[in-house]
Amino acid sequence: xxxxxxxxxxxxxxxxxxxxxxxxxxxxxxxxxxxxxxxxxxxxxxxxxxxxxxxxxxxxxxxxxxxxxxxxxxxxxxxxxxxxxxxxxxxxxxxxxxxxxxxxxxxxxxxxxxxxxxxxxxxxxxxxxxxxxxxxxxxxxxxxxxxxxxxxxxxxxxxxxxxxxxxxxxxxxxxxxxxxxxxxxxxxxxxxxxxxxxxxxxxxxxxxxxxxxxxxxxxxxxxxxxxxxxxxxxxxxxxxxxxxxxxxxxxxxxxxxxxxxxxxxxxxxxxxxxxxxxxxxxxxxxxxxxxxxxxxxxxxxxxxxxxxxxxxxxxxxxxxxxxxxxxxxxxxxxxxxxxxxxxxxxxxxxxxxxxxxxxxxxxxxxxxxxxxxxxxxxxxxxxxxxxxxxxxxxxxxxxxxxxxxxxxxxxxxxxxxxxxxxxxxxxxxxxxxxxxxxxxxxxxxxxxxxxxxxxxxxxxxxxxxxxxxxxxxxxxxxxxxxxxxxxxxxxxxxxxx
Numbered sequence: 244x245x246x247x248x249x250x251x252x253x254x255x256x257x258x259x260x261x262x263x264x265x266x267x268x269x270x271x272x273x274x275x276x277x278x279x280x281x282x283x284x285x286x287x288x289x290x291x292x293x294x295x296x297x298x299x300x301x302x303x304x305x306x307x308x309x310x311x312x313x314x315x316x317x318x319x320x321x322x323x324x325x326x327x328x329x330x331x332x333x334x335x336x337x338x339x340x341x342x343x344x345x346x347x348x349x350x351x352x353x354x355x356x357x358x359x360x361x362x363x364x365x366x367x368x369x370x371x372x373x374x375x376x377x378x379x380x381x382x383x384x385x386x387x388x389x390x391x392x393x394x395x396x397x398x399x400x401x402x403x404x405x406x407x408x409x410x411x412x413x414x415x416x417x418x419x420x421x422x423x424x425x426x427x428x429x430x431x432x433x434x435x436x437x438x439x440x441x442x443x444x445x446x447x448x449x450x451x452x453x454x455x456x457x458x459x460x461x462x463x464x465x466x467x468x469x470x471x472x473x474x475x476x477x478x479x480x481x482x483x484x485x486x487x488x489x490x491x492x493x494x495x496x497x498x499x500x501x502x503x504x505x506x507x508x509x510x511x512x513x514x515x516x517x518x519x520x521x522x523x524x525x526x527x528x529x530x531x532x533x534x535x536x537x538x539x540x541x542x543x544x545x546x547x548x549x550x551x552x553x554x555x556x557x558x559x560x561x562x563x564x565x566x567x568x569x570x571x572x573x574x575x576x577x578x579x580x581x582x583x584x585x586x587x588x589x590x591x592x593x594x595x596x597x598x599x600x601x602x603x604x605x606x607x608x609x610x611x612x613x614x615x616x617x618x619x620x621x622x623x624x625x626x627x628x629x630x631x632x633x634x635x636x637x638x639x640x641x642x643x644x645x646x647x648x649x650x651x652x653x654x655x656x657x658x659x660x661x662x663x664x665x666x667x668x669x670x671x672x673x674x675x676x677x678x679x680x681x682x683x684x685x686x687x688x689x690x691x692x693x694x695x696x697x698x699x700x701x702x703x704x705x706x707x708x709x710x711x712x713x714x715x716x717x718x719x720x721x722x723x724x725x726x727x728x729x730x731x732x733x734x735x736x737x738x739x740x
Contacts, residue, residue: 272296274334276342289350291363293330299346300330301353307362323358388424391416395423396436409433445494449519456524457481460531462491462563463511463540465502473499475510480531480703491703494518504539504547511547529555535566564700564710565628572629572693585682588673589639592646602649609652610645633694636687640731647674677739681732688729692720 272294273282286292291303304323326332332349334342353359395412398404413428427436452459462478475498480491495518497510515525532551534540541548541562548560576582596603639646653659654667673679696717700710728736 274298274342274346276334276339276346281343285350289354291359292350295330298331298333299350300332301327301359301362303362303366304328304359305330307365323362324353324356327353327359384422385424388422389427391421391423392427393436393440396433397440399433400437400440406430406433406437445518448492451483452481452528453519453521453524455483456528457483458528458530460489460533461494461511461515461529462533463507464535464563465499465507465537465540473502475499475507477511477514488704489706502539504542504545504550507539507547508550526555526557529558531559531561533561533563536562536570564714565697568693568697568700569629582682582686585679585686588670588679589635591670592639593635605652606642606645606649609649610642629690629697630694633687633690636683636690640683640687643674647671650674680735680739684731684733684735685729687731688724689721691731692717 273279274294274297277285282294291301293300293302293305301324304327307323332346332353334345334349336342336345392413395416396409399406399409399412407430409430409432410428413423416423426432451457459479459481462480464476466474466476468474474496476496477494478491479494480489482489495514497514499510500506532548534548538546540546541560543549552558552560576586596606650667650671654664654671659667696713699705699713
């Protein structure tokens with residue numbers, strides 16, 4: 244401590260604290276032995292000097308007032324000189340020269356005193372701390388503004404909002420008086436922020452899984468975008484808490500260079516390694532793999548599942564239950580040819596209204612006349628999930644009065660040609676056919692049950708045990724339908740009677 248103090252005392256005093264001495268002193272305030280010119284010259288040499296009613300004092304000592312415990316350890320008094328703090332240092336001597344000499348001695352003695360130099364160091368440290376606090380305050384404000392922008396971008400992603408909503412939400416917060424800074428306000432930056440947040444969240448989740456050695460499963464599906472590019476959708480299922488159970492979450496979407504098993508395996512493993520998974524963790528905790536029934540995924544010899552099992556012997560592969568359900572429904576449709584006329588008629592309805600806005604408007608007017616809520620009619624039993632087929636059947640059933648009225652008006656309209664009149668007359672006869680009404684009720688009963696099962700199997704917390712119980716219950720329900728009619732089929736039979 245003494246060496247540090249001696250180095251400090253050896254340095255020249257260049258502090259810039261000059262509150263009182265920066266202003267020209269009035270002759271009435273100066274000591275009697277000094278002139279204004281002498282005071283100006285002296286104040287330039289000793290910037291800490293100030294005058295007070297014919298006496299002098301030290302600005303630095305006045306501002307500091309108290310010495311800290313660090314300086315007391317090296318012999319500095321706890322308090323500074325009261326005369327220099329209060330500005331009551333006066334000259335002594337009978338003559339003017341003697342008084343000037345006494346002031347010079349006192350100034351020189353105070354300049355070289357340890358307490359004055361300690362006060363100078365304390366004042367300089369305070370000035371540096373004030374600057375640091377100012378910078379820290381500015382950084383804190385910028386940090387808070389950035390956090391508000393990040394929360395806004397996270398809201399956009401969490402609620403599936405378009406990125407173009409981000410600038411409008413920022414403007415709304417500005418109008419409400421919230422400080423959000425002047426940058427990071429565009430929709431492009433919103434995309435970057437969401438990517439950054441997702442990467443950080445994924446990194447923390449993976450780190451937690453690796454640290455806890457949580458058992459995990461991977462669910463993948465290959466899909467084609469509108470640009471005809473192949474993409475791999477990856478889901479991860481893991482257990483984070485024994486009391487909560489497994490959780491399934493979206494992990495990543497990758498563009499595939501090819502659709503072979505080797506290409507998919509390379510893309511999947513690179514994704515897992517890039518996000519923090521290691522071979523040691525995967526060998527011990529990678530327990531399950533699920534995909535659709537394509538041969539490139541579940542082929543016994545060269546499928547992706549077989550390749551992963553050779554890499555991780557403990558891995559158990561599984562055919563996705565939802566894909567298996569869709570394949571079962573597709574096989575049932577192919578084996579039951581009686582469904583084909585019904586399916587063809589509904590496809591005709593879809594083609595009729597999906598390609599003609601004019602017919603859609605006319606159908607809407609008919610729905611208002613019969614006070615029926617109109618639903619969109621889509622295809623049934625095609626490549627979509629079975630739940631979408633159920634929605635189409637429901638739309639036809641609820642729109643039945645509006646469809647009948649619209650077909651009747653088109654068939655009887657004077658401006659309709661004979662071919663169109665015959666087409667709509669045939670559709671009216673189809674709607675009035677008792678077989679069609681019963682098939683509509685029967686399909687609605689079956690597809691509603693299958694839709695509920697499909698949606699239940701898509702839950703993120705579904706387990707094999709609960710899925711097995713649901714499927715067994717559904718099989719028993721369909722077997723009982725041979726003897727007991729469903730709700731909508733019974734309504735259709737009563738309507739026919």
